[in-house]
Amino acid sequence: MVGEERESAIRVVGLSKRYGATAAVDDLSFEVRAGAVTGFLGPNGAGKTTTLRILLGLARPTAGQAMIFGQPFAAIADPVRTVGAALEISGFHPGRSGRNHLRSLAVLAGLPFSRVEEVLKLVELTDAGDRRAGKYSMGMRQRLALAATLLGDPSLLVLDEPANGLDPQGIRWLRDFLRAMAADGRTVLISSHVLSEVAQTVDDVIVIHHGRLVDEGPVDRLSGPQRVSVRSPRLADLAAEIERAGAEVSHAENDVLVVSGLNAAQVGDLAFAAGLPLHELAPHAASLEEVFLELTTDPPTAHEPQAPA
Amino acid sequence: MSRVLSSELLKLRTTRTALGFAGVGVLLVLLVVLVGTLAGNPTTAIDKRQVLSIGDPLAAVLLLFGVVGATSEYRHRTVAAGALIVPSRLRLSIGRMVAYGLAGLGVGALMLIVSFAIGIPLLSGASGPSLTASDYAQAAGGSLLACGLGAMLGVGIGVLVANQVAAVIGTLVIVFVVDPVLLGVLPHVGKFLFGNALSAVAGRSTSHELAFGAAVAVILGWTALALALAGWVDSRRDIA
Numbered sequence: 001m002v003g004e005e006r007e008s009a010i011r012v013v014g015l016s017k018r019y020g021a022t023a024a025v026d027d028l029s030f031e032v033r034a035g036a037v038t039g040f041l042g043p044n045g046a047g048k049t050t051t052l053r054i055l056l057g058l059a060r061p062t063a064g065q066a067m068i069f070g071q072p073f074a075a076i077a078d079p080v081r082t083v084g085a086a087l088e089i090s091g092f093h094p095g096r097s098g099r100n101h102l103r104s105l106a107v108l109a110g111l112p113f114s115r116v117e118e119v120l121k122l123v124e125l126t127d128a129g130d131r132r133a134g135k136y137s138m139g140m141r142q143r144l145a146l147a148a149t150l151l152g153d154p155s156l157l158v159l160d161e162p163a164n165g166l167d168p169q170g171i172r173w174l175r176d177f178l179r180a181m182a183a184d185g186r187t188v189l190i191s192s193h194v195l196s197e198v199a200q201t202v203d204d205v206i207v208i209h210h211g212r213l214v215d216e217g218p219v220d221r222l223s224g225p226q227r228v229s230v231r232s233p234r235l236a237d238l239a240a241e242i243e244r245a246g247a248e249v250s251h252a253e254n255d256v257l258v259v260s261g262l263n264a265a266q267v268g269d270l271a272f273a274a275g276l277p278l279h280e281l282a283p284h285a286a287s288l289e290e291v292f293l294e295l296t297t298d299p300p301t302a303h304e305p306q307a308p309a
Numbered sequence: 310m311s312r313v314l315s316s317e318l319l320k321l322r323t324t325r326t327a328l329g330f331a332g333v334g335v336l337l338v339l340l341v342v343l344v345g346t347l348a349g350n351p352t353t354a355i356d357k358r359q360v361l362s363i364g365d366p367l368a369a370v371l372l373l374f375g376v377v378g379a380t381s382e383y384r385h386r387t388v389a390a391g392a393l394i395v396p397s398r399l400r401l402s403i404g405r406m407v408a409y410g411l412a413g414l415g416v417g418a419l420m421l422i423v424s425f426a427i428g429i430p431l432l433s434g435a436s437g438p439s440l441t442a443s444d445y446a447q448a449a450g451g452s453l454l455a456c457g458l459g460a461m462l463g464v465g466i467g468v469l470v471a472n473q474v475a476a477v478i479g480t481l482v483i484v485f486v487v488d489p490v491l492l493g494v495l496p497h498v499g500k501f502l503f504g505n506a507l508s509a510v511a512g513r514s515t516s517h518e519l520a521f522g523a524a525v526a527v528i529l530g531w532t533a534l535a536l537a538l539a540g541w542v543d544s545r546r547d548i549a
Contacts, residue, residue, distance in 0.1 A: 057396050058389055059547035074396045085393050091386045093324055100323040108316035108394045148390060 008070075009034040009156050009187040010055065015064035017050050017211075024050040026211035027064070032189050032204070034069075037182045039202035039219070040191040043296050047211035048191040049087065052160050056085050068156065080109040084149030085158040091145065094134025098125055098144045101133055105148055119147040123177075138165035139173075146177065157181060159190045163197040175201055195292050209296040228259040228267050231280035241274045242267065256280075313395060313404025321412050326381070330374040331416050337370060338363045338420045342428045352437035358444045360432060363424045364417065364452030364511030368459035369484050369504065371413045375463020376480050378409055380473035389548045399540040402468045406536065410461040417456030421449055448512055451521065455511035458528045462503060465535025468543055503531045 010032035017025040025047040032038045042048050053059040055066040057073035068076060068083055076082050092101045102116040120126045123143040128136065133144060142162055149157055163171050178201045181188055192198045198205075199219070206216045232238045232255070239249045239257055247261035259267055264283040271278050321327050345351065345360035359365075382388040382405075391401050425445075432440065463480070470476035484504035491499030499505055500519050509524035519527060 053547065056393060058392060060545065076396075079396060080394045083393070087389060091390045093320070093381065093385050093387055095324040095326070096320070097323065100319070104316050104320045104323070105390060105394060107319055108312055108391060110312055152394075 008032065009068065010189060011067045011070075012051065012055065013065055013067075015051065015054060015066055016062045017047070017054060017059065018062045023211050025054070025061075028208065028211060028213055029064075030206045030213055030216050032187065032206075034187050035185055036203040037178060037188040037190065037201055038204040038206060039198040040189055040206050040208070041195065041198070041292060042191075042193065042208040044193050046193075046208050046296070048193075048208065049160055050211075051208070052085070052087060052158055052189075052191060056083070056087070056158065058087070078152075080111075080152030080154065082152075082154055083156045083158060084152060084154040085160075086142075086145035086149045086162060087158075087160045091148075092133045092141075095132055097130050098133050098136065098140075098147075099129035101144065102129075102147055102151065106151055109152055111151055115151060119150045122150060123147040124173075139167065139170040142166060142170065142174070154186070156187045157189070159188065161191055161193070163192060163194065171197055207292065207295050214295045215291075226263060226283055228262060228264045229280065229282045229284060230257050230259060230267055230271075230278060231255055232257075232271070232276055232278050234276050237274070238271060238276050238278075241270055241276065245270055313401055314408055316391075317405050317408030318411070321378070321408060326377065327374070327412060327416070330370060330377075331419065334367055334370050334416055334420050335423060337366050338423050339427070341366055342424050342431070346428060346431040346435065351432065351435055354438050354440060354444055357432050357435065357437070357440050358448050359512060361424055361428045361440075361445070361448040362452050362512035363420050364455035365508045367417060367420055367452065368455035368507040368511055371416060371456045371459040372463040372466075372480060372484065372503075372507070373477060374413070374416075375406075375409045375460040375465075376467040376470075376476045377463075377473065379405060379464040379467025380471060380476050383471045383549075384473045386549065392548060398543045402464070402536065402539055402543060405468075406461045406464040406532075409464045410457045413460030414453055414457040416460075417453045420456075421452055424452075425449075451510055451512040454525065455507050458510065458525070458532065459507050462507075462528065462532045462535060465532055465539050468539035469535055471543075471546065501527055503528060506531070 008031045012031070013029050015025050015028040016023065028047070028051060040048055040052070050059060051066070054061045055068065055073065065072065073079065073083065092098075099116060099120065102119065103113055106113060106116050117126070120129050123146050125140060125143055125147060128140060133141070136144065142165070146159070146162065149159070163174055166174060174197075178188060178190065182201075190198055190202070202219050204217065205219050207214045230238065235255055235257060242249050242257070242259055242262065245262065247259050250258045262270070264281050268278065268281055341363055342360060349356065349360065351357045351360055382391070392398055395401055466480060467476050470479065483502070488499065488502045488504035491502060492505050493499070500509070506519060506524045506527040509518040510521065510528060518524070
C-alpha cells in the first residue's frame with residue numbers, strides 16, 4: 001500500500017462536487033503516476049478545473065478526497081517546494097510588474113529574489129520583468145504563470161489549460177518547456193481541451209466528461225486498436241481471404257480495404273500465401289483526437305436533428 | 310506570519326492603489342484643515358484640536374483602502390496564488406490586516422504632517438486659547454489610531470464580502486448613511502457603529518460620542534468580529 005502511494009503523485013478517490021442540482025464532478029477516481037506527464041483531458045465544462053481546484057485545496061469537495069503524495073494539499077508541510085500550480089493566467093494584479101508579482105510570492109514562500117531572476121530567465125521574461133503584468137500579451141501571461149509554478153522548484157506541476165490563447169510559436173515553446181520539465185523527472189498534470197496541444201508530450205491521459213472518468217491509461221493504449229489499409233488490384237479476393245482469417249474488412253475507397261483484427265505483417269503474409277498482389281500496405285492507429293471525440297461526444301437526443309446520411 | 314506580512318507590505322508598495330488613496334487623503338486633509346480654520350472660526354481648544362484631528366474624515370478613506378485592498382485579491386484572483394503557498398487563508402487574512410494597519414498608520418502620519426504644517430500656522434492667528442502639547446498629542450494619537458484601525462477593519466470587511474463593488478458600496482452606505490441616521494435617531498445604538506466609533510477614536514467630540522478608550526475597544530471588537538466571520542466564511546469559500 002505504501003509502495004502504491006509512492007508511485008502515485010496524485011490520487012483522486014470518489015470525488016464529487018455539486019453546485020445545487022448540477023454535478024460538476026461526479027464520483028471521479030484516478031491516479032497520476034509519479035514522474036509521468038499526464039494529460040487531463042475533457043471538453044469545456046467537463047469538470048477539469050473544478051477537480052484541480054479541489055486537489056489544490058481551493059474548493060471543497062461534496063464527497064471523496066484528492067491526495068498529493070499521499071496527503072491532502074492542506075496537510076503538505078512545504079507546498080511551494082512540493083506542488084507548483086497555474087490555474088489562472090489572470091492570477092496577478094494588472095498594475096504590478098511581473099517581477100514584483102513573483103517577488104511577492106517568493107517572499108511569502110521564504111525564497112530569495114535570486115530565484116525570481118532564475119525563473120524569469122527560464123520562461124524568457126527577464127527583459128519584460130519590470131513591465132506591468134496587465135500590459136503583457138497572452139503568451140507572456142502564461143509564461144508568468146509558469147514562472148510562479150517553478151519558484152519552489154517543485155516535483156509536481158499542475159497546469160490548467162496552459163496553452164489557452166497561445167499562438168503556434170507559444171504552443172511550441174510550451175511543448176519544449178513541458179519536455180524539459182519531464183526530462184528533469186518532474187510529475188506534470190496538464191489539463192486541456194485541445195488534444196493536439198498535449199498529444200505529443202504526455203505519457204498518460206485521463207479523460208473526463210460530465211465530471212466522470214471515461215478513460216485513463218498510457219496515451220499509446222488510448223490511441224486505439226491498430227488498423228491496416230491495404231491496396232490491391234484483386235480487392236474482392238483479398239477481402240474474402242481476410243474475412244476467412246476472422247478479421248473485419250471495410251472499404252475506405254474504391255481500391256482500398258481497411259482491415260481490423262490483423263496487423264500489417266499478418267495481412268502481408270496472408271496475401272503472399274494466396275498469391276494476391278499488394279500495391280500498398282499501411283498500418284495506422286486512430287488518432288488521439290478521434291478517440292477523444294468518440295469518448296466525449298454525447299449521442300444526439302431524440303429532439304436533435306440528425307445529420308443527413 | 311512574518312513572511313505573510315512582508316509579502317503583503319511588498320504588494321502594497323508595488324501598485325498605485327496605496328498612492329491613489331494617499332492622494333485622496335492629501336486632498337481631503339487640505340480641504341478639512343483649510344475649511345476648518347478659514348471658514349469654521351475655531352475659538353475654543355476643542356474646536357482647534359478637531360481641525361487638526363484629520364483622523365475623522367481620513368479613517369473612512371482608509372477603511373475603503375482596506376476594503377479595496379482585500380477585495381482586489383478576489384477581483385484579480387491573486388488570492389489563489391497566496392493560498393497555494395500558505396494554505397491557511399486565516400493566516401493570510403491576518404497578515405494582510407496587519408500590513409494594511411501599518412500602511413494606515415503610515416498614511417495617517419503623512420497626513421498629520423500635512424495637517425499640522427498647514428493648520429498650526431493658520432490656528433496661531435485665531436482668537437481663543439492656544440493648543441497645548443496634550444491637545445497636539447491627542448489629535449495626533451487619535452488620528453493615527455483611527456487610520457490604522459480603519460484600514461484593518463476594512464480588510465476584515467473586504468475578506469468577508471469578497472465582491473469589491475458590493476463591499477465598497479456597502480461600506481459607503483454604512484459610514485455615510487446608516488451611521489449618521491442611526492446616531493441621530495437612536496444615538497445609544499448608533500454610537501457603537503464602526504463609522505461613529507472611528508470618529509470618536511479620531512477625536513470628534515459630540516454629546517453622543519463614545520469616550521476614546523471605549524471607542525477603541527468598540528473598533529477592536531468590530532475588527533475581531535469581522536476577522537472571525539471572514540475567517541469562517543473564507544475557509545468555506547471556493548476560490549474562483
